[in-house]
Amino acid sequence: MPSLFEMEITKLKGVGEKRAALYRKLGAPTVGDLLRLYPRAYEDWSEPTPIRDTVLNEINVVHATVVKAPTEHRVKGGMLLYKTVVTDGESDLALTFFNNRYIPSLLREGQDYVFRGKVTGSFFKREMLSPEFLPISKSLSIVPVYPATQGLTSRIISSAMQNALLLLPQTLRDPIPDALRSQYRLCHLGFALEHIHFPKSEAELDVARYRLIFEEFLVLQLGLMRIKRGRKEKNLHPLPNRFPAEFEKLLPFSLTNAQRRAISEAISDMAGDSPMNRLIQGDVGSGKTAVAAALCWCVVSAGMQAAMMAPTEILAAQHFTSLSSLLEPAGIRVALLTGSVKAAEKRKLYASLEAGEIDLIIGTHALLSEGVAFRDLGLVITDEQHRFGVGQRSALAQKGTSPHFLVMSATPIPRTLALMMYGDLDISVLDELPPGRQKIETYLIDSKKRVRAFGFVQKHLDEGRQGYLICPLIEEDETGLASVKEYAGLVKDCFPHASVGILHGKMKPAEKDAVMKEFSEGALQLLVSTTVVEVGVDVPNAVIMLIENAERYGLSQLHQLRGRIGRGSFQSTCILVTDIQNEDTLKRLKLFRDTSDGFQIADADLKLRGPGDFFGQRQHGLPQLTIADMSSDLEVLKKAQECAREIMSKNVLDAEEYRGLRAEMRRLFAKTGSDNVVL
Structure with a gap:
């Protein structure tokens, strides 16, 4: 329908510029877009009920004739009422409409209509307030319900849709x-x-x-x-198909069986006829970084370079610290490139990278800069892949000639969503946690128990441990929820002898790094933070986390936050605080409280929030679907993939x-x- 996608919505009968603006708000600037604006639900108008058998205080469908033309009544406050009576031949039904001047021209005396609405009144006198209606000649057994907006009702959209369908070419x-x-x-x-x-x-x-x-x-x-x-099919960077035992000797710990399996699967890919194209999925703390380090070691040992891209400076810096400590003893030269690196230093990095004097470069989107060039890029790794747009996923790979491609995600992704996002990627799952990891105890409380919870936090501080206090907002807004700075003031009052730091996304990178460094070195006992700590902070001594307004987070985000604790040998505790009494919200939070399996949580999150919101607002780079539903249409997805x-x-x-x-x-x-x- 290319021509209809070029036809402005104003070409439709009854759509002027003012109404066109409302259609644009719904994502339908053209006639073609309108036709792809599918109903969000359907109403069954197929079985009318005799008026005398209608159920009071419930939605009913009635087939009736207008007894007399609607009459206008003005009531206190200037509101206009239009009243009429309809009959099905045996019983009458009173109709009342509010502030709708078109009713007298829409309901004609003696004409038959189908009405749908809630029936009120008594056994002797029944009434519908502002029912929906259609003439019998135009009545449908199934009526579409569209995603309306103020000034644009489902019925108006339905009328425009009928006109749009008339514009479809015969062929x-x-x-x-x-x-x-x-x-x-x-x-x-x-x-x-x-x-x-x-x-x-x-x-x-x-x-x-x-x-x-x-x-x-x-x-x-x-x-x-x-x-x-877009990547070439031939493997231009083949590696020997053998497990890197020499690399394993560099590690101060033993690899899990799951890590060994993932490394072997990836190396097998890199030894094959085509470049590796693999996703490594693992729950929080499952050891993806060690897998990435092993593959970097293999590629560099074969004379090539590797690049790892992370979504934030915090995470990039952590990867740089952990990978350089693992790989530099083996003579591998590791560098860090982020937006905050000064221009002169960047120029030096660019030159060293192009000359092959850097073996592994770790960075943020800065790696996509025009000046970044490699001597021989053999492996590209992207971490927290869902945070990159579709274009960014391939842009770094295009810095080389058909390099191997590894995607890492610490956010457990349901199989259905992984199929959607990564299509034909091979998937390795790290389903085994390293030894010594303990289950994190999780509690759900209301704000009345906050003081008691703070006492519990203080007990851990007295034992020399550290903790996180998570607050959802950086600044106050109309919801009245506390800002981070205001909340930090409350925390300092409640913990007068504790050293408290503040961390949020609006801080400059250098400020964030300074706070994180103090916390990781133990100079700060408590960190009051937004979800900026969701990724990137790894402090084994931090054993307690309290999350305010827990209802504001998705389950997967809560799981990521909780994963910041329990990273050492101490028992850890996560406390969720909410005053929301909504049954569905509480059910969701209780499920999180009782579950530690990230993949189970992710499946629940997908079902509860839908794929469009699974990763938060438009972070995942996946186009928004309009009719397909990944939680219920998996079989169709499989056929479409085939x-x-x-x-x-x-x-x-x-x-x-x-x-x-x-x-x-x-x-x-x-x-x-x-x-x-x-x-």
């Missing part, structure tokens, strides 16, 4: 070629669009939904695979018959802001 070109539609039993796009919006039966709706979900998954998978295929792999294996995506799919790919990925992704 609408389907982006999915005929042969693929036949192979995967998909209806034509024209049928799907008509019946997703105005289905005449559940069966028609199911056929339309399946087709559109399949298409959305297919377009996403093809886009992700196309990005990954189809995408078939297309890519046949190398036919650039053929003329796939032009429509390429257009859909560009349209979907344009929403990620990844301008440098060539599709």
